[in-house]
Amino acid sequence: MNTKALHKISYGLYIVTSGKEGRYNGQIANTAFQISSEPATIAISINKQNLTNEFIRDSKLFTVSVLDQETPLSLVGQFGFKSGREVDKFAGVNYQIGRSGVPYITGHTLAYLEAKVLQEIDAKTHTIFIGEVTGAEVMKEGLPMTYAYYQQVKRGSVPVTAPAYAPKQEKKAVIEDKYVCSICGYVYDPAVGDPENGIPPGTTFDKLPDEWTCPVCGVGKNMFEKDR
């Protein structure tokens, strides 16, 4: 079996949110898709370890915010690499509370869909939630972020609990001046720099300011290792 076949499946990038008893949580998800149109139903796949899974199981509500291509790595990091058990993921994030009582992300969101859970399917590490869409709005026009664009163009990374996470299986050719975040897997490529944080292309890793931090998960330079 060649598991690389799985990498040929295309995905988007979303923030899935839920809430219970006035507490909110959300996470990055690459899996969200429409199942039917009458009634409109959608499905998501959420790791059982994640707090969002617990919130959805309890409240039977979830909302999918569709991210645009300009979404900064920091927003993905906020919802992808931090746990709602430790931090308030909504701190400093633009959001509003939808009619279902669950927040949706504003600013980098093209559209959002509010859903009420019809069925939960146990899929070993993950739960597939099927929901009937109870509310939906288009926020603005633009290109949705695809998972491929996030990885290839924005050099982003995903947490190990994501469905599409692929552990590195083979060593790549040696490229001496790229550095990898040991926490989240973000790759600092000097040819690209970190323009979102004012680092122009052509800046080598050792020329990054001491206070520079991983644009995805926020750790310092000392947590980076040379890519091999």
Ligand code: FE
């Ligand atoms: Fe990182």
